Amino acid sequence: MQRPFLHPALGEVTLExxxxxxxxxxxxxxxxxxxxxxxxxxxxxxxxxxLPKSTQSxxxxxxxxxxxIRSERRGTEVVNTLRxxxxxxxxxxxxxxxxxxxxxxxxxxxx
Amino acid sequence: MQRPFLHPALGEVTLExxxxxxxxxxxxxxxxxxxxxxxxxxxxxxxxxxLPKSTQSxxxxxxxxxxxIRSERRGTEVVNTLRxxxxxxxxxxxxxxxxxxxxxxxxxxxx
DNA sequence: TCCATAGTTCAAGGAAATTGAACTATTGAA
DNA sequence: TTCAATAGTTCAATTTCCTTGAACTATGGA
Numbered sequence: 001m002q003r004p005f006l007h008p009a010l011g012e013v014t015l016e017x018x019x020x021x022x023x024x025x026x027x028x029x030x031x032x033x034x035x036x037x038x039x040x041x042x043x044x045x046x047x048x049x050x051l052p053k054s055t056q057s058x059x060x061x062x063x064x065x066x067x068x069i070r071s072e073r074r075g076t077e078v079v080n081t082l083r084x085x086x087x088x089x090x091x092x093x094x095x096x097x098x099x100x101x102x103x104x105x106x107x108x109x110x111x
Numbered sequence: 112m113q114r115p116f117l118h119p120a121l122g123e124v125t126l127e128x129x130x131x132x133x134x135x136x137x138x139x140x141x142x143x144x145x146x147x148x149x150x151x152x153x154x155x156x157x158x159x160x161x162l163p164k165s166t167q168s169x170x171x172x173x174x175x176x177x178x179x180i181r182s183e184r185r186g187t188e189v190v191n192t193l194r195x196x197x198x199x200x201x202x203x204x205x206x207x208x209x210x211x212x213x214x215x216x217x218x219x220x221x222x
Numbered sequence: 223t224c225c226a227t228a229g230t231t232c233a234a235g236g237a238a239a240t241t242g243a244a245c246t247a248t249t250g251a252a
Numbered sequence: 253t254t255c256a257a258t259a260g261t262t263c264a265a266t267t268t269c270c271t272t273g274a275a276c277t278a279t280g281g282a
Contacts, residue, residue, distance in 0.1 A: 003230095015212045020134035025127050043229070052272050057230055076228045076279045091215070093208035101126045101202035114261095135239095154260070163241050168261055187248045187259045223282100230277075239268070246261075252254085 005064060005071045005078075010086050013067035015094070018087065021066035022098055026051065027059050031068060032102050034082045042077040116175060116182045116189075121197050124178035126205070129198065132177035133209055137162065138170050142179060143213050145193050153188040 022028050026048060033046045047056045060080065063069045067087060069080045084095045133139050137159060144157045158167045171191065174180045178198060180191045195206045 015209070015216050016134055016136050016139065019130050019139075019209070023127055023131035023134045028127065028130075044227095053229065054231080054272055054274090055270085058271075060229090073229095073278090076226090078229065091208070091212035093204060094212050097202070097204035097208045098126070098130070101205050104202070105126050155258095164260065165241055165243090165262080166239085169239075169241095171260090184247090184260095187257090189260065225280105225282085227279085227281100228277100230275105232273105232275085234273095235271090237268105237270070240266085242263105242265095244261105244263085247259090249256105249258080251256085 005073075007064060007070055007083075008067045010067070010090055013087060013090060015091055017066040018068060018091065018094070021062050021068050024059065024062075026055075027063055028098075028102055030059065030063065031082065032099060034069065034080060035084065035099055040079040040081045042074075042079055044077075046080060116184075118175060118181055118194075119178045121178070121201055124198060124201060126202055128177040129179060129202065129205070132173050132179050135170070135173075137166075138174055139209075139213055141170065141174065142193065143210060145180065145191060146195065146210050151190040151192045153185075153190055155188075157191060 022031065029048055030046045034041055037046070043056055043060055044053075047059070060069070060071065060078075063080075064071055067083055070083055071078050071080050073079075087095055133142065140159055141157045145152055148157070154167055154171055155164075158170070171180070171182065171189075174191075175182055178194055181194055182189050182191050184190075198206055
């Protein structure tokens, strides 16, 4: 058995660490993908392609410790779900506004 | 004459750099203070006390380059104003939600 | 049992944050 | 005009953080 994942309680989640986690383009992309996917996703699926696995692993750890995702082992893979609903209770509107802005920004880039 | 401050055009402002700038506790505090003050404020006034001036200067530079503040020299001091209205056009709701969450977080800490 | 898959951990190199010290620019007073 | 005070900036050094290759662990299937 590998060491279990540690998830902060909602009370331990700070605005600064949430913003810090989302400030990185890779992590924001992961969160957007998890959000748009609608269902739990393993690490390789949600992360941008061609990113070294060790780097991916690090980014998932940051997202986990910030309280943004919950990770569970399922066989050989790790399945991740967003904790947006919880965080939205504590910091109303923050995550939805950021996700919407991220989508809008990418649309603007394509146009 | 000192070199003039450079402010990115709204089109150059990215969500990632805005979040990055706000992810730091000192910079978030500066933005909150500028927001709650309602009027332009010089650097020393808006920054937390006891922070070295060189560190303050660095944080203001990050805020400026992220597009969050506009800085103008007035005599010996630099007067800073928030660019929230502009950014709110580009990324609706992001800044208000973060500012509200920051206020709520500090209230919760006091309680 | 052996191999492939999916991640983790560790260590090293490179990039970024913090801050003391020296500097610049402006203002006001003598 | 000269001097001193005020408000920031710049530079350089230290420390701290990020990225990633290499080696490793754990699970599941052939």
